[in-house]
Amino acid sequence: MDPEALRKYSALHPKAAGLALQYGTAGFRTKAQQLDHVMFRMGLLAVLRSKAVAATIGVMVTASHNPEEDNGIKLVDPLGEMLHPSWEEYATQLANAEEQELQEVISEICQKAEVNLHKDALVFIGRDTRPSSEKLSQSVIDGILVLGGQYHDYGLVTTPQLHYVVCCQNTQGQYGKATLEGYYEKLSKAFMELIKQSHSSGECQRHLKIDCANGIGALKLSEMKPYFPQEVLIHIYNDGTKEKLNHLCGADFVKVHQEPPRGLDMKPNERCCSFDGDADRIVYYYKDATGHFHLIDGDKIATLISIFLKELLAKVRQNFEMAVVQTAYANGSSTRYLEETLKVPVHCVKTGVKHLHHKAQEFDVGVYFEANGHGTVLFSKSAETKIRQLVKEEKDDEKREAAKVLENMIDLINQTVGDAISDMLVIEAILALKGLTVQQWDALYTDLPNRLLKVQVADRRVIDTTDAERRAVTPPGLQEKIDALVKKYKLSRAFVRPSGTEDVVRIYAEADTQENADALAHEVSLAVYHLAGGKGAPPQP
Numbered sequence: 001m002d003p004e005a006l007r008k009y010s011a012l013h014p015k016a017a018g019l020a021l022q023y024g025t026a027g028f029r030t031k032a033q034q035l036d037h038v039m040f041r042m043g044l045l046a047v048l049r050s051k052a053v054a055a056t057i058g059v060m061v062t063a064s065h066n067p068e069e070d071n072g073i074k075l076v077d078p079l080g081e082m083l084h085p086s087w088e089e090y091a092t093q094l095a096n097a098e099e100q101e102l103q104e105v106i107s108e109i110c111q112k113a114e115v116n117l118h119k120d121a122l123v124f125i126g127r128d129t130r131p132s133s134e135k136l137s138q139s140v141i142d143g144i145l146v147l148g149g150q151y152h153d154y155g156l157v158t159t160p161q162l163h164y165v166v167c168c169q170n171t172q173g174q175y176g177k178a179t180l181e182g183y184y185e186k187l188s189k190a191f192m193e194l195i196k197q198s199h200s201s202g203e204c205q206r207h208l209k210i211d212c213a214n215g216i217g218a219l220k221l222s223e224m225k226p227y228f229p230q231e232v233l234i235h236i237y238n239d240g241t242k243e244k245l246n247h248l249c250g251a252d253f254v255k256v257h258q259e260p261p262r263g264l265d266m267k268p269n270e271r272c273c274s275f276d277g278d279a280d281r282i283v284y285y286y287k288d289a290t291g292h293f294h295l296i297d298g299d300k301i302a303t304l305i306s307i308f309l310k311e312l313l314a315k316v317r318q319n320f321e322m323a324v325v326q327t328a329y330a331n332g333s334s335t336r337y338l339e340e341t342l343k344v345p346v347h348c349v350k351t352g353v354k355h356l357h358h359k360a361q362e363f364d365v366g367v368y369f370e371a372n373g374h375g376t377v378l379f380s381k382s383a384e385t386k387i388r389q390l391v392k393e394e395k396d397d398e399k400r401e402a403a404k405v406l407e408n409m410i411d412l413i414n415q416t417v418g419d420a421i422s423d424m425l426v427i428e429a430i431l432a433l434k435g436l437t438v439q440q441w442d443a444l445y446t447d448l449p450n451r452l453l454k455v456q457v458a459d460r461r462v463i464d465t466t467d468a469e470r471r472a473v474t475p476p477g478l479q480e481k482i483d484a485l486v487k488k489y490k491l492s493r494a495f496v497r498p499s500g501t502e503d504v505v506r507i508y509a510e511a512d513t514q515e516n517a518d519a520l521a522h523e524v525s526l527a528v529y530h531l532a533g534g535k536g537a538p539p540q541p
Contacts, residue, residue, distance in 0.1 A: 001103075006102060006103060006146055010037075011099070012040075013040035013041075013139055014099065016037070019096075023089075023095070024088075025500060026072060027074025027083075028042075028072050028073050029063045029071070029072035031071075032130065032131075032132035032136065033132075035072070035132075037139075038073065039073055039136045039137070039140045040139045040142050041094045041143060042073050042075065043123070043139065043141060043145075043146075044094065044106065044146065044147055045091055046058075046121075046149070047121040047123065047143070048090075048109055048113070048147070049075065049077075050122055051115050051121045052116075053078055055170045056124055056169045057075060057076065057122075058077075058080075058126070058162050058163065059073065059076070059125050059137075059140050060159050060163075061073050061125070061140065062127065062128040062130070062133070062159055062277070064159070064277050064278045064280070065246055065253075065276040065278075065281070066277070067245075067246060068130055068245040071130055073136075076163050077166075078170040079167050079171070080164060081417075082357070082417075087113070090109045093105055093108075094106070094109070117147075121148070121149035121150065122150045122169075123140075123149055124152050124154060124165055124169065124178075126154045126155070126157035126161065127156060128159075128216045128277060128278050129156060157180065157216065157220070158220050158420070158421065159278040159279065160280050160416070160417050160418065160419030160420070160422065161183055163414070163416040163417040164176070164183050164414055164416055164419075165179065165183070184223070186411060187412055188224070190412035191412055191425045193404075193408045194409070194433065195231070195432055206233055207270070208271050208424075208428065209235045209237060209266070209271070210235065210237065210274070210275065211237050211238045211249050211273070211275070212239055212275050213238055213246050213249050213251065214244060214247065214250075215240060215246065215277040215279065216278060217275035217421070218240050221421065222236065224421065237261075237264040238250075238262075238264065243262075246276070247262075248262040248263075249263055250274055250277055251274040251281040251372070251373045252372065254295065255295065255372055258293065260272070260285065266287045268288060268291070269286055269287070269438070269439060270286060271286060272285055273424060276420070279421060280418045280419060280420060281298075281373040281374040281418060282301070282373045283372075284438065286442070298369035298371045298372055300334065301373065301375065301423065301427060302324055302338075302369035304431075304441055305377060305426065305427075306367050307342060309365060309367070310342060310344060312402045312409075313365065313406075315401075316387070316399050316406065317399065318383075320364035320365055322365040323347055323362075323363045323365075324346045324366075324367045325359045325366060325367070325368035326347070326348055326368070327348065327350070327355075327469070328468055330348070331447045331510065332448050332491065332493060333445045333448050334447070337444060337445040347359055348470070351469060353374060356368040356375070363380065364382070365380075369418075373420075374418035375418045376413055376422075377409075379410050387410065388407055391407050409426065412426055448491055448510040448512070448517070449510065449513055449514035449516070451514075451520075452506065452507070452508055452521075453506075453524075453525050454505065454507065455532075455534055456504050456534065456536055457503055457504065457505055457528070457535060458533045458535055459533065460504065461498065462474065462532050462533055463475070463478075463505055463528075465495075465497050469495060469497045475531050475532050477531055478496070478527060481527045482496070482524055485527070488520075489511040489512065489519075489520050490511065491510070492516065492520055494509040494520055494521070496528055503535075505528050508521075518541075525539040
């Protein structure tokens with residue numbers, strides 16, 4: 001390490017006084033103009049991580065569904081997974097170190113993580129379409145070069161595409177070719193193979209309107225269009241040419257506001273979906289004949305995929321263990337349908353993709369989705385090997401055909417991370433193969449009415465939870481109060497959890513009617529305000 005070069009370059013990316021950031025599930029995220037030094041330092045960290053694990057590491061410059069003025073950065077580990085938790089702490093230390101401490105912090109990380117600085121390092125970089133992203137990714141490159149790392153800049157890509165190419169690179173091409181063409185070819189080939197077997201009549205099935213949140217999803221879908229079969233007609237809206245990223249559109253807006261995005265005209269019973277700003281989340285929706293809006297969120301996507309996979313797994317007759325992983329935010333109706341009607345085990349974990357991904361890895365087939373539309377399916381190595389073997393060697397026609405469909409599903413699903421493009425193709429293939437309309441899919445079960453609220457508190461750390469965040473341990477008396485309130489309503493439940501990013505407590509309540517869900521959420525928010533140090537005026541109904 002050249003201390004002089006480090007000093008010189010670090011001075012070009014000075015840290016603002018008094019700014020402290022925390023590396024969380026989403027990496028670092030804040031106003032773009034505060035991030036230059038963080039980007040430079042994450043370039044340094046990516047090189048250290050690459051040397052430590054002797055593999056290629058990814059760096060994605062994005063702030064996902066945040067407003068256009070924000071930006072952020074997250075690191076991608078060798079198999080396309082999120083950065084290892086022990087390194088999240090190093091990221092926070094490095095980002096917050098004063099200029100003169102930089103050298104020392106790097107040495108400390110090298111010592112703790114046993115980094116050999118003489119090893120080679122390779123970093124893959126990607127970025128979203130924000131005005132600030134190009135300049136910020138240049139700062140990352142400065143950091144990489146100072147520590148003698150190599151890099152490959154993929155430029156504008158969706159977050160899942162970067163995860164994908166990193167995984168391809170580190171599996172020596174076993175997962176696919178580490179190029180965007182490789183990604184498009186692998187997905188479209190698997191999709192075409194699946195669609196070939198669908199006998200659904202009528203071309204109308206294939207029209208899909210997609211709101212791309214004025215983000216990167218629009219660019220990449222347009223690039224992928226030539227790879228799609230003729231009968232798939234995708235119509236792209238909010239493509240970023242006129243409006244601001246994520247402004248009144250995108251998956252997050254649609255899910256939170258339960259209304260269609262601006263810039264997309266919906267006719268009754270048309271299938272529509274929304275990506276988020278970096279295309280790692282997707283939700284579907286439609287308007288019925290009376291003009292009523294219906295949202296199909298991550299829970300219902302997980303349910304559709306589970307039905308389909310369960311039928312196929314029954315046909316191949318291998319004792320594969322399948323499970324669905326949810327968080328406490330999953331609608332109670334979805335959990336009930338999966339467990340009681342579909343007879344699929346459901347596991348609840350703490351909020352945050354890394355917790356879901358980790359749990360899903362315990363099964364032969366692990367389906368996980370957050371209600372917000374971020375999710376995927378993981379297949380164990382042994383299950384995948386067995387399925388591919390059945391395709392080649394199985395004599396029984398039904399078993400072999402089912403294995404073939406499963407093999408194409410494995411290739412179509414981006415197992416590294418939730419991927420809006422991949423998930424959309426999976427959903428479209430399943431709807432076609434099962435001959436389902438969007439209304440029939442929606443009618444699998446009816447969501448319990450629910451309400452999300454937040455209460456400002458002086459310090460969110462006063463709330464501590466257990467049982468996958470479904471019960472509050474502190475402050476004393478709060479859980480007892482919530483239990484008493486829940487007893488007043490039918491089919492009800494409620495939980496509170498501290499936000500991961502701001503001093504607010506998030507409240508979720510569901511009940512038999514919207515009126516009751518709203519009332520319960522309000523009463524719980526008052527309990528939080530009084531028992532957990534609420535700020536400002538008490539919550540109003």
